[in-house]
Amino acid sequence: MLSKMRKMDNKGFTLIELMIVIAIIGILAAIAIPNFIAYRNKSFCSAAESDAGGISAAVADYFSIPTHVNTPTVAQLSGWKGYNFTRAGLSNANHGGIVGGDPNDNITITVTDGSGRCPDDYMKASPYQWDSSGVRDGWDSANATYYKFISLQR
Known part of the structure; x- marks a missing residue:
């Protein structure tokens, strides 16, 4: 019987080998998918932080002109020198704002x-x-x- 099976020259994988491979893929997917989702969600946080950095750079650029002495709004910065901080310009429908009074004080940039x-x-x-x-x-x-x-403060 054994010699008869050898003569058939069967090639391929056994059922147990296929089941082991599927189990390994399942374990890897069970670990990788939640981590991928967590990293993807953290990227939404990073996008808001990046938007705040972009607004910060625009504010610095705005105050580099000596005649600009009042705190700008996000609307004033949008479209100025190619900046786009409208709702379409920020990531993931984020909302940005600039809060500040005296230009010799502090400015707070918020991105929700x-x-x-x-x-x-x-x-x-x-x-x-x-x-x-x-x-x-x-x-x-x-x-x-x-x-x-x-x-x-200067």
């Missing part, structure tokens, strides 16, 4: 995550706060808003 997919644990890991050196950029997890602080 419009996707609603930035994880709470990411936001709580880097909260904004006032400290001895002034302020620190960070997240307000209750409002899903990223705060970026700029000191304009």
Whole structure:
């Protein structure tokens, strides 16, 4: 019987080999898919932080002109020198704002995550706060808003 099977010259995989491969693929997928989703959600947070950085650069560019002495709004910066901070210009339907009074003081740039997919644990890991050196950029997890602080003192 054994010699008869050898003569048939069967090629291929056995059922157990295929089941082992499928089990390995299933285990890898069970580990990889949740991690992929977590990294993807964290990218929404990074997009809001990047939007705040873009607005910050536009504010610095705005104040580089000596005649600009009042704090601009996001609407004023949009379209100026090619900047686009309208709702279509920010990532993932994020909302941006600039808060500041005296141009010799501080400006606060806020960007709210419009996707609603930035994880709470990411936001709580880097909260904004006032400290001895002034302020620190960070997240307000209750409002899903990223705060970026700029000191304009000359």
